[in-house]
Amino acid sequence: MKLSEILDRRCIKLDMYATKKAEAIEELVNLLLKTGKVSNIKGLVDELMAQEEVxxxxxxxxxxxxxxxxxxxxxxxxxxxxxxDGIKFNAIDKQPVTLLFLILGPKGKPTEHLQLLSKLSRFLHQTRFKEMLLTAQTTDEIWETLRRQEESE
Structure with a gap:
């Protein structure tokens, strides 16, 4: 499965309002809710935050x-x-986070979930890819950056 196939352009936000981790996660979950990608978020933010505590x-x-x-x-x-300007996220390097990807997978498909995470992690270790995400002016540019990166693999 391709990342560009699961990322709906309506689930891209270029100027997040969040300043803290919980706000950021809630903001991304709400994007999924507003676009019908998830229908029941009761407890979802809490589940994600509990995982973040670990x-x-x-x-x-x-x-x-x-x-x-x-x-x-x-x-x-x-x-x-x-x-x-970054979000306080308790990242491993203690630096603010500027790029956030929220991925939710179905419980019965852990292998697919790990493959998506692995692919995205590889992409994010490439300086040019990250720079393009940071400088994109539109949601279409973000989506195209991801699509082109997948095609070049």
Whole structure:
């Protein structure tokens, strides 16, 4: 499965309002709710935050990938958010997070979930890819950046 296939352009937010981790996760979950990608978010933000208490998904270098296998989805869904001045996220390098990808996968498909996370992590270790995400002016540019990155693999 391709990341560009699960990222709906309506689930991309270029100017997040969040300043803290819980706000950021809630903002991304609400994108999924507003676009019908999830129908029941009761407790979902709490589940994600409980997981964050165990280990932060702030992987460093301004990136966080909150993720979870849940009963709320039939297939993988993703939201993307960007915050130019950063969000306090307790990342492993203690730096603010500017790029956030939220991935929710169905509980019965852990292998697919891990493959999506692995692919996204590889992409995010490439400086040019991250720079394009940081400088994109529109949601279409974000989506196209992801699509082109997948095609070049």
């Amino acid at each position: 280990v932060s998904t702030g992987i460093g270098q301004g990136v966080a990938i909150p993720h979870k296998l849940v009963n709320h989805v039939q297939q993988a869904v993703m939201a993307f958010g960007r915050k130019s």
